[in-house]
Amino acid sequence: MTEPRQLDPYASPKTFYGAELRRLREAAGLTQSQLGERAFCSGTYVGQFETAVRRPQPDTSRLFDEILGSGEHLQRLCRLARENKYPDYFADAAELEQMAATISEYAPMVLPGLLQTEGYTRDLTRAAQLFAPPEDVDDIVVTRMDRRRLLERSTVPELWAVIHEAALRIPVGGPAVMREQCRHLLELGRNHHRVVIQVLPFEAGASAFLSSTVIQMSFSDAPPVAYTESAYTGQLIEEPRLVAQYHRAYDLIRAAALSPKASLALIESLAKDYTTP
Template identity: 65%
Template sequence: MSHHRSLDLDPYTSPRAFYGSELRREREAAGYSQGQLGERAFCSGSYIGQFEAATRRPQPDLSQLFDGIFGTGEHFQRLCRLARKSKHASYFADAAELEKQAKTICEYAPMLVPGLLQTEAYARVLVSAAQRFEPEVIVEELVRTRLRRQTVLTGPTAPVLWAVLHEAVLRVRVASASVMAEQLVGIAETVRNNRRVMVQVLPFDAGADAFLNSTTINMTFVDGPPVAYTESAYTGQLIEETPLVAQYQRAYDLTKAASLSPEASLSLIESVAKDYANQ
C-alpha cells in the first residue's frame, strides 16, 4: 500500500487531490502501471505516484502530456490550473511546496536573509518595500505566509538547511539598526539551537571564487530527483533539468568552499549584531 497512498485519499479534499484521483482513474482505465505511464510521460513511476498521492503540485507541461496520452482534451490542463493556486507568489509556489518534502535545502543569499531564517520584523520591512502600493492587509498576509514556511525547520522530518549568506546580507542595512540586530541574533540562535541548520558567511574578499549572483536554492529528496530554484526581484525559476541542477550544485559547493567556516561565520554574525545593537 505504501507507494499507493492515493488509494485512501479523499479526492474532494482539494483540487490537487482531485487531480491525483483523476490521474489514477485514467491510468488504471488505460491499463498502465505508474512506471508504464512514467515512461510515456518521460518521468519516473514514483513521480507519477507523487502526483496521484497529491504530494507534488501538478505541472502544466506534464498535464498536457497526460491529456495527449489519455485523449482527454484539456481535462488535466484545466485541473492543473485549478490545483496550482497558491498563497505564495506564483513563481515561488512550486519551490515552496518542494521545501516541505526536501531532505536537504542549500541556499545562497547574496543580499537578503533567506525567508526560512527571517524574523517577523525583518520580513515585514522587506514585504512592505516590495509591495509598496498594496494595502496593509495584503502585506500582513504575505508576512504570515512567509513565517509559516519556517515550520518546515522543526519536527521529525525537518530537512538539513545549509545557508551561505554573502557578507552584504549582514552589512547592508535594509532595515533599522534594531531590526538588523534582532535579525542577526535570531540567525545565531537558530544555528545554536537547531543542529540541522548550518550557516556560513561568504566574505567580501572571496572575490570571483563564488560566482553565484542571485538567490539560489538547491534541494534534494528521499525519492525524486534534485531541483534548483533561482530568484531575482519579482521573478523566480524552478530548474529540473539534471545537468543544469548539477551545475548549480557545483557552483554552490565552490561558494561554500570560499566561505568562512561555520564557527567563524557565527562569530562574525554575532559581532555585527552587537555593532547594530550599539548604534
C-alpha cells in the same frame, strides 16, 4: 512506481486531480510507467501526481490530456490545483521544501526566508510591494513566518545557509530590525542542531551566484532539485545535469566562505555595530 493509497478525491483540488489522472490512465489501460514514458517522465513522477504528493504541472497536464484523449480536462483541473498562498513561481519549491531531507541555500543580497525575523520580512515586503495594501503585506509576512515551522520539526530537514556579507550589511528595516535579525541568526547557528550558517565575506570576490538566490534540496526517495530566484520571479530546476552543475558551484561557494564559527563571530560583531549608533 508509487503504490496507490487511499485518498479522498474531494479533499482538495490536488487530490481530485490525482484521482482523475488515475481514472483516465487506468481506463486507457496504461501503467504509471507506460504513461510516464509517453509523457517524458518517470512512472514515479506520475504516481506522485496521482497520490497528491506533488502539485500538477501545466506542461505535463497538457501531455497527459493528449495521451489520454481527455481534451483539456486535466489542464483545467491543474489550474485549480495550483492555486496557492505562495506566488506561482515559488509554489512548487515551497511544496518540495516540506519533503526535503536537506536544504542548502545561498543568499547574496537578501537573507534566507527560513531564517528571517518578522520585522525583517515585513520591511522587505513593504519595499518590494510598494503599492500593496497593508492586509496584503500582512498575508505575505504570515506566510513567510509559517514556512519557518519547518525548523521546529524534530528531524528533517537539515538546513545549510551561506549568506553573503552584503546581505548582513544592508540595513533592512534599520538598526533595531537588523540587530534582532543578527541575534536570531546567532541563536539558530549556535543552538539549532539542524542549522549551519556560513558567511561569504567581501574579500572572497566573485562567486557563481552573485545575482540570484539559489536553493538546493535533496530527498530520501527522489532526485535532488535546485531553485533559483531573483526579483519577482524564480525557476525550479530538475534536469539532472543542471542540478549537478548548481551543486558543484554551491560547493565552491561553501568552501570560500568563513567557517561556521568565524561566521557567527562576524554576525555577532555586526549585531554590536547595529546596537552602537
